[in-house]
Amino acid sequence: MSAHQDNHPLEDWQASVTAARLEKCPQSVIEMIPYASFIGAQAKIENDQLLYWLDKRPSNIGNPSLPALHGGVIGGFLELAAAVEIIYNLDITAVPKVVDFSLDYLRAGRYKTVYAKCNVLRQGKKLVNVTAIAWQDEENTPIATARCHFLI
């Protein structure tokens, strides 16, 4: 796990990502990031596109009186989804570094499963621009949209 180990963590990382692509299993990429299991994010391929989802769990509640999902969890989930989208789809070697993140909350996140999809709008030599959209009931009634830049 840590960079202090004698084996080469970056090579292990790259090998795991390559294996996940060959098996068409984005779930194994998302599982390599500890934060994903902290919030409970999962990923699969649906219609040739990555679909991310976050099942409801008490530790993701922000406002217990509604109850509503924590806004930060929705943001963290979308940022995670954007990062996994890059790791899984783009031919890069290192873990992408987030530079900025902008999030619009459109509806309250209710205490139920959240889905997300991402779209890489531009990949440059250094910078990638990704958008992400989160919804609960219908894809056309999103609860939040996000846009982020990653250094690769």
Place this chain on the structure above:
Amino acid sequence: MAFDMTMALFRPALKYAMEKNGHGKTLGLKMTEINRGEINLVFPYNEEVVGNPLTGVVHGGVIVSLLDTACGSAAMTVLNTPAVAPTMDLRLDYMHPAEPHKPIYVEAKVYRQTSNVIFCRGLAWQEDKENPIAHCVANFMKVDSKSINFSAIAVTQLRRLMPWGQRSSSEQESGK
């Protein structure tokens, strides 16, 4: 400055709601300062929230949660009757990655409010506040507090812990 009774009652309620419930409890954040329009909190390093397993750097999503919590709480404190103010949007700039195994400090301030919107900014740093890890701006809507009634619930939870009665909390509850 005159004694602020609303804040004196709201401060423990907010601290309880943020530290002992849901995601705030899971993260293990601690609110260190709660004043009108200003919140400080601290997040101890936690290996469960690592975003880059090669370096041990925490995931950016944690910074989003911390700043959203701090800015959202700061927005609540400027209302006459503190209540949840829903986030409209939040923009975060990551200046450099957080160093592993060190706590993250967060400060949020309301810098402007209008009749409908509360404008906040927040800063996250580790050792040097002049060299922050992230900066954010977040805007919040002012809504009718009765429609959400967060503070009544927070105060009700708090009252369970307190042997003495609180007049102001029963006033807030009557507004359900």
